Amino acid sequence: MAAKDLYEKDFYKVLGVDKKAAADEIKRKYRGLVKDLHPDTNHGDSAKEEKFKAVSEAYEILSDPKKRAEYDEARSLFERGGFRAPGGGGNFQGGDFSDIFGGGNPQDIFANLFGGGGRRGPRKGQDLQTEATITFRESVFGTNLDLRLGTDRGAAQNITARVPAGVNDGAKIRVKGKGAPGEAGPGDLFILLHVKPHPIFSRKAENLTITLPITFTEAALGADVKVPVMSGEEVTVRIAPGTPNGRTLRVKGRGITKGSHVGDLLVTVDVQVPQRVDGKALEALKTFAVETAGEDVRAELAAKAKQ
Known part of the structure; x- marks a missing residue:
């Protein structure tokens, strides 16, 4: 993803949280959104599918403290017009950023958020993310996920990933070396897990x-x-x-x-x-009621209401 595309996105707005929101608030908001937007419950709804992708992208950044800090810093600079073209010209349009980044490029800040790495030397391939839904029982005891993922070249690869016992809804597992190819080797694949509710547990x-x-x-x-x-x-x-x-x-x-x-x-x-109570059971209850008539279970209720 290009830097400009990334810094123009307000991930906090996408999730509907404040920029100072705590991690648990971000997690709660994300879970509520994906429950409504998940493709498994919205077959054929392209609008919700796009919204689901946007929410997942935002959560990927804001749920990771390091990525969130880098995103906040870079976006803050862009919002303040901190990136200027040579000679004090207009805002970033692909100019020279050596005065701010010591010879680097703000593109790399955003590339790092998605596993792009630094500018020096060969880069690993981009980290990729996909999603999978497992049963509550599988989340408790663990399971093997068999996934079939498409690639940029149109080919597909079969991937088996181990889900450890005890994972929570919203957890991520990493499969090393199954991301996009790169000069220094492939990136990793991250799988975002959704756990189906259980009927009684x-x-x-x-x-x-x-x-x-x-x-x-x-x-x-x-x-x-x-x-x-x-x-x-x-x-x-x-x-x-x-x-x-x-x-x-x-x-x-x-x-x-x-x-x-x-x-x-x-x-x-x-x-x-x-x-409904009939017959002997009814008579027994009436007898019980008479024998316990002196017990006032609401004796303190009125007094406490006046406090």
Whole structure:
């Protein structure tokens, strides 16, 4: 990409964030955008496809602290008209920049953002980026990606990339030497990963989370309940008598293995209230209500509302 094309692009505007936005804010904004714009959910929508490419390009720069700093510095100089032609002429139109860059060229600043390297000596080829979608299970246990990528010359190459266990949505993996060719060897290929949601599991760091429906009687009286885990097995969790709705139980060592660390499974209880009660069950509940009529569970509510 030409320097002029790059510095004229406002990547912050593309992502809809402030120039001082923190890394986590940029990441959240990016994830929200790609969820809506991803080609897998917008087949044939060329406008969203172009927007998706622009968002991915912006995130590639702003998610990398070094690239972001270089981009901010170079763009700031261009915006201030810092690059002038020889003799104090107009703004950059391909003039001499030796007075500012010590014999270099601002083109190289932008080239570095995309793996172009410096001006001296043979250059490695440009780094390339592609995207791939994997399942939640594959993100937990790892997988091999088989990709078929086109080249500038129209040929295609088959690439196998290893996705390590425990990767997050939005993670990048690098395949060395699979980028564009160059005098000093090819660049690298970066694969941006999108993880599909799972029907029942989610994650918090290296912990897996699941919501466990239990009956009113199991919550009131206590019970031993089976819970599925990602390996396909089931584990038993003990529900203590009087367990309230929303309580979270921890099953050690049943989360995500990432390096030497193993996360846990966090089980959040969801008490199911029956929609209809008849017969003996109804009579038993009425008796229970009479026997507990003296207990006011909302006694402190009114007092706290006045504070």
